[in-house]
Amino acid sequence: MAKIGFIGMGNMATAIMKGLLKEFSPEDMIFSSAHEEKMEQVTRETGVPHAGSNAECARQAKYLVLAVKPQVLPRVFGEIKDVVTKDQVIISIAAGYTISDLTEGLGGQVRVVRSMPNTPAMVGEGMTGVCYDEALFTQEEKELLHTLFTSFGKMELVEERLMDVVGSASGCSPAYVYMFIEALADGCVKNGLPRQMAYRMAAQAVLGSAKMVLETGKHPGELKDMVCSPGGTTIEGVAALEEGGFRSSIIKACDANYEKNKRLK
Numbered sequence: 001m002a003k004i005g006f007i008g009m010g011n012m013a014t015a016i017m018k019g020l021l022k023e024f025s026p027e028d029m030i031f032s033s034a035h036e037e038k039m040e041q042v043t044r045e046t047g048v049p050h051a052g053s054n055a056e057c058a059r060q061a062k063y064l065v066l067a068v069k070p071q072v073l074p075r076v077f078g079e080i081k082d083v084v085t086k087d088q089v090i091i092s093i094a095a096g097y098t099i100s101d102l103t104e105g106l107g108g109q110v111r112v113v114r115s116m117p118n119t120p121a122m123v124g125e126g127m128t129g130v131c132y133d134e135a136l137f138t139q140e141e142k143e144l145l146h147t148l149f150t151s152f153g154k155m156e157l158v159e160e161r162l163m164d165v166v167g168s169a170s171g172c173s174p175a176y177v178y179m180f181i182e183a184l185a186d187g188c189v190k191n192g193l194p195r196q197m198a199y200r201m202a203a204q205a206v207l208g209s210a211k212m213v214l215e216t217g218k219h220p221g222e223l224k225d226m227v228c229s230p231g232g233t234t235i236e237g238v239a240a241l242e243e244g245g246f247r248s249s250i251i252k253a254c255d256a257n258y259e260k261n262k263r264l265k
C-alpha cells in the first residue's frame with residue numbers, strides 16, 4: 001500500500017494519525033518532525049516509523065500531509081521541493097495557504113489537496129472541509145482521500161473560495177465551544193454546583209444539543225424556542241445573553257479568523 005506521510009507531528013497530525021490507525025497499519029505510515037525525542041515517543045506509542053528528515057519522509061510518502069504551523073511552511077517547502085513529484089498527493093491542513101500558494105511553494109509541479117480539520121479528530125469526531133481539483137486525481141486517490149478524512153470524523157468537499165470561512169466552522173470553532181462550556185460551568189459553580197459535575201453536565205448538554213441540530217434537521221431557532229417556556233427561566237437567560245452581545249460576539253470572532261487567514265503568509 002502507498003505510504004501516508006506526515007511532516008510535523010503536533011496536535012493535528014497526532015489526531016489524524018490516531019484516526020488512520022483504525023484503517024491502516026503503522027507500516028503504511030511514516031512521519032518526520034522537529035524533535036527527536038517526540039518522534040521516538042510517537043513511534044513507541046503507535047508503531048509508526050519516523051524518517052531521518054523531512055526530505056526523507058517526503059520521498060517515501062505517496063500521500064504527504066503537511067502538518068506544520070503556517071509560519072514553518074516556507075522552510076519545509078525549501079527542504080522538500082526538490083523531492084516531491086506530481087505522482088504524489090500533497091495534503092495541507094494549514095490555515096491561510098491556498099492551493100496555488102502551496103503548489104508554487106513546492107516548485108509548481110505538484111498536486112495539492114487543501115483541508116481544514118479540527119481537534120475533535122482526536123476523539124473521532126473531527127469536521128474537515130476539503131478542496132481539490134477533481135480533474136487532477138484518480139478515482140483510487142479520491143477514494144483514499146475520503147477514507148483518510150473520514151477515519152477521524154466527517155468531511156465535506158467545499159469550493160476553495162470558501163476554505164477561509166470553513167476555518168471558522170471547523171478549525172477554530174472548538175475553541176469557542178470550550179469557552180462556552182467553561183463559562184457555563186463558572187456560572188453553575190457560582191450558584192453552587194460542584195465544578196466537575198458542572199463540566200460534565202455542560203459538555204453533555206453541548207453534545208446533546210449538537211445531535212439535536214444534526215439529527216432533527218430543525219432550525220436552531222426552533223430548537224431554542226422549544227427550551228424557552230413562556231415566563232420561564234431560560235428566556236431570562238436568553239435575554240441576558242442578547243444584552244451581552246452573545247451572537248454578535250460570535251459573528252465578530254468569525255470575521256476575526258476570516259481576516260487573519262490573509263495575514264498568515
Ligand SMILES: NC(=O)C1=CN([C@@H]2O[C@H](COP(=O)(O)OP(=O)(O)OC[C@H]3O[C@@H](n4cnc5c(N)ncnc54)[C@H](O)[C@@H]3O)[C@@H](O)[C@H]2O)C=CC1
Nearest residue numbers: 008009010011012033034067068069070093094095117171
Ligand atoms: N490546532 C488546531 O486546532 C488546528 C490546526 N490546523 C493547522 O494544522 C497545522 C499544525 O497545527 P498544530 O498541529 O496545532 O501545531 P503544533 O505546533 O501542535 O504541531 C506542529 C508540529 O510541527 C513540528 N515542527 C516544527 N518545525 C518543524 C520543521 N521544520 N519540520 C518538521 N516539523 C516541524 C513541531 O515540532 C510540531 O510537532 C497548522 O498549519 C494549523 O494551521 C488546522 C486545523 C485545526
Ligand SMILES: O=C(O)[C@@H]1CCC=N1
Nearest residue numbers: 094095167170171172
Ligand atoms: O488557530 C489556528 O490558526 C489553527 C487553524 C484553525 C484552528 N487552529
